[in-house]
Amino acid sequence: MNTPVYRVAFIGCGRRAHEHAVGVKADGRCEVVGLSDLSVESSEKLNAEFGFTANIYTDHKEMLAREKPDVVLICLWTPLHLPVFRDCAEAGVKAVLCEKPMSPAWGECQEMGRIAEEHGCQLTFSLQRRFAKGNQTVRRLIKEGKIGQVVRMDLYSPPNLLDCGIHTFDQAISYMDETPAKWVLGAVDTTETYNWFNVPSECGASGRIVFANGVQANLVSGEIDTWEPSGDASKIWAGVRVFGTEGFIEAMWDGQIVRAVNYNDPSWKPEMELSSMSEQMEGYVRHAIDCLVSGEEPEVSHRKALRASEIIFAVYESVRRHARVTLPLEGVTDSPFITMLENGEFAREGA
Template structure:
C-alpha cells in the first residue's frame, strides 16, 4: 500500500486526497499525513476524511512530515510560488511520485530545479494541468494526433473573465497550446495588460486576488514550425472562459473548455462527443499516478511539460520588459 502525504489542505488539496479516497481498491494507497501552515485547515482536513482515514497525522513542517512518515506519494497544493522546496525536499527524501499543482513554479530556475531533482532521484512528477484528464480534451487531442485536421499549422488560445491571470489560469491555456502543438516552444513575444507594464517577476498572492497578476497576450513559436496566439485578457473581456482553436492543413478543431468540441472540414462542422469517464480531472490525475507507480508509464502532464509552460510565462514577462522583443526559450532538456 502506498503511503500518501498532502501539503496544502484547502479545496484543491482535499481534491488530491479525494482522488486517493476514490480508488476502487482501498488497499492500493491511503492518505497518512497532511501538512499546512494553518492549524485550522489541518483540523478541517482531518474531519473531512475521518470516516475514511481516522488516523491522519498532521504537520506544520513539511520536512518533519517527510522525515517521519516514509511517504511514497506527495501531493502539493500550496500557493504557486511555494512549490519548489517542497518538491525538491520530497525527491531527496525518497518519495516515489509527486502530484504538483500548476503552475509548476513561478521562475525558470525553480522549475528547472524541481525537474532536475525528480529526475536525479527517479521520482515520477505529474503536474495538474487538469484538461489532460478531461474526456472532451482527451478525445480532441486523439483526433489531432490521428491527423483528422491534417498537419497542425497554428493554434489560437483564448482566456477570458476576471480570473484570466497569467500564472493562475493562463498556465492552463498555455499548457493546452503546447500540448496540441506537438512541439516545444522556442521563442515567445508577450504583452501584459495595461497597468502591469513593469511587472517583471511573479508578485502574486498564490492566485487569490486577480489584481496581483496580469493578464497577457502572446505569440509563440514551436520547434516543429507551429505558431500560436494566446489571447489572455484583459480580465474585463466577456465570453467563454477558455477556448482553443487548432488549425491544420485540412481542417480545424475548436474546444470550448469542458463544454464542447467542433471539428470543421470542407466547411462542414461536426460536433465531437466523448464517452464519460468514471473519474476525471484532478482525481483522475491522482489515479494515474498510482497506476504508474504500480505498472510503469509516463504522466499525461509531466514535469517537463510544466517546465515548458513556466518558460513561456517567464518569456512573456521578459518580452514586455524588452519592448515586446522575441525571447528565446531553452530547447535542450
C-alpha cells in the same frame, strides 16, 4: 499479484487539497497516513470529510521523518513549491503530486526538474485537464487528421499567465503531441496588477508563439470584456482554437468542444464528452500511481510542465528585451515580470 499500497501524505490541507483528495480516495492503492498544515483545523476537516485516519502535523519535515510517505501531495501557495519539494525528495519520497504552477521564477522551475532527476522522484503537476474526456477526444481527432494538418492556433486564458495561462499552453502543447515552442513575442498589460497565491501578475497579455513544427499561435489573456467585445469568439475565454488545413476545433479548458468544422463534411459533429473536476482529479491521481508502478513518464510530468512554463517566462522576457525570444530560454533565472515590476519599469495609466 498483490496490489501495492502506497503511504500517502498531504502538505497543505486547504480547498485545493480537498480536490486532490477526491482522486486519492478513489484509488485503493493509496493509504493516507499524514496531513500537514499550519492550521490543525484544516487538517481535521480533510480527515473528517474523506474518512482519513491520518496523523496530523504542523511541521511537514517532522511528518516526512515520522511517516515516511511514498507519495506526497503538495497543495501550497506557489512560492512554497520548490523548498517543500526539495524536502520531500531529500526525504526519499517516491512521487510528488504538486499543485501548479511550478514556481514564481524560471530558474526555480528548472531547479525543481533538476532535483526530481537527481533524486529519481516522480514529479507531476496538477494540469489535470489533460484527463478531461473532451481533451482526449480532441487529441485523437487531430492525430486522426480530422481537421487536416494543424497550421495555426488561437490561445485564450483568463488573466495571470503563470497561474492560468499554464493550462492553455499545456493544452496546446498536448494537442500537438508535445511539440515545444521555438520562439515567443509577447506583451503584458499592467493597467492593474494582481496577486495570486503571493505572486504578482499582470492583468492581461498578448503575443505570438511559433512552435517547432511551424504552427503559429496567437495568445490573448485577460478579462473577457477587454478583448472579446462580441461574437462567437467570446465563447472561448479559456482554451484553444485549432485551425487545420481541412477544418477547425474550438475547445474550452475542460475539453468542452464549442464548435468543430470539417470543410469537406459539413454534417460532421464530434462527440461531446464532458468530465467533472472530480473525474479529472481521479484520472490525474490514478495515472500518477500507475506510472509510479510502471516507471513510464506521466502525462503531466515535470518535463511537460517545464515546456508550458518556459513559454510563460519567454513572454515576460520578450517584454524585457523588447524583442522576440528564441527558445530554449537561456540566461534567465528570475521572473522578468516581477523584476520589471519591482524596478518600476511599467508605465501607469494616465502617466
